[in-house]
Amino acid sequence: MNRITVKNLNTKFGDNHILKNINMQVPENTVTALIGPSGCGKSTFLRTLNRMNDLIPSFNHTGEIYLDDTEIYGKNIDVVNLRKRVGMVFQKANPFPKSIFDNVAYGLRIHGIEDEDFIAQRVEESLKSAAIWDEVESKLYDSAMSLSGGQQQRVCIARTIANKPEVILMDEPCSALDPISTIKIEDLINRLKKEYTILIVTHNMQQATRVSKYTSFFLNGEIIENNLTSELFINPREEKTEEYITGRFG
Ligand SMILES: Nc1ncnc2c1ncn2[C@@H]1O[C@H](COP(=O)(O)OP(=O)(O)OP(=O)(O)O)[C@@H](O)[C@H]1O
Numbered sequence: 001m002n003r004i005t006v007k008n009l010n011t012k013f014g015d016n017h018i019l020k021n022i023n024m025q026v027p028e029n030t031v032t033a034l035i036g037p038s039g040c041g042k043s044t045f046l047r048t049l050n051r052m053n054d055l056i057p058s059f060n061h062t063g064e065i066y067l068d069d070t071e072i073y074g075k076n077i078d079v080v081n082l083r084k085r086v087g088m089v090f091q092k093a094n095p096f097p098k099s100i101f102d103n104v105a106y107g108l109r110i111h112g113i114e115d116e117d118f119i120a121q122r123v124e125e126s127l128k129s130a131a132i133w134d135e136v137e138s139k140l141y142d143s144a145m146s147l148s149g150g151q152q153q154r155v156c157i158a159r160t161i162a163n164k165p166e167v168i169l170m171d172e173p174c175s176a177l178d179p180i181s182t183i184k185i186e187d188l189i190n191r192l193k194k195e196y197t198i199l200i201v202t203h204n205m206q207q208a209t210r211v212s213k214y215t216s217f218f219l220n221g222e223i224i225e226n227n228l229t230s231e232l233f234i235n236p237r238e239e240k241t242e243e244y245i246t247g248r249f250g
Helices: 042-048 079-086 100-110 116-129 133-139 149-161 179-192 205-213 231-235 237-247
Strands: 002-013 016-027 031-035 059-067 084-090 167-171 197-201 216-218 222-228
Touching: 002 042, 002 197, 016 042, 016 059, 016 216, 016 222, 031 042, 031 205, 042 167, 042 197, 042 222, 042 231, 079 084, 084 149, 100 116, 100 149, 116 133, 116 149, 133 149, 133 167, 133 237, 149 167, 149 179, 179 205, 197 205, 216 231, 222 231, 222 237, 231 237
Parallel strands: 031 197, 031 216, 084 167, 167 197
Antiparallel strands: 002 016, 002 059, 216 222
């Protein structure tokens, strides 16, 4: 089943036409990597999927994006609820200046959950899913800011998971991390895909091959090739893809 279906998506910032006629289907419980040179529109695309671009006044779009059967830009869409269903992890870990516990509980509380036993259970479950529980169990009430960058990123992933999203968007989640923390996040992505549909922007092509089943290659706001990762990197259909993955540009 497809979790996300994008039909004829065009986006602009003012008159600047960024994404051009994007069509994509994302099957549930898979990882899709978005690759392409800097400025080609990967982040803009990711941010259309939970309407984060709405925060930019000059943003406008045409086309449709469905999450299951719901058109996310349709009438009567509750954007707060959409962002609960489509969570996001950013390039730089961005914990709130609060305790580890409160960071993970944050989304539950803003959605009106008050049952502290329920919250404590969900916090523990989310930290375990994000493979950080063992490292923070004894200091849940310490500031999340006191953790290393890699630990902070896993707490941010736990914060996203705590809302039980269907989709997790990751915008270069390892680009600020050392190789060991990167491997931990990649292992985590491989585990999370059993339950979540994940889209990850990455500049690291080895990372795309390690974590994703599908890869979309973006160039100048267009999708040049959408393919199984194993095919795209070994036997690309398009010449431009081959030029990019062999380092001839970008
Ligand atoms: N808030 C904004 N206002 C105006 N233009 C923007 C805004 N955000 C992005 N753009 C423009 O949209 C284009 C695509 O940017 P985007 O960040 O999506 O590219 P990217 O492929 O993710 O790049 P990178 O790999 O460097 O992060 C760029 O030309 C950029 O200048």
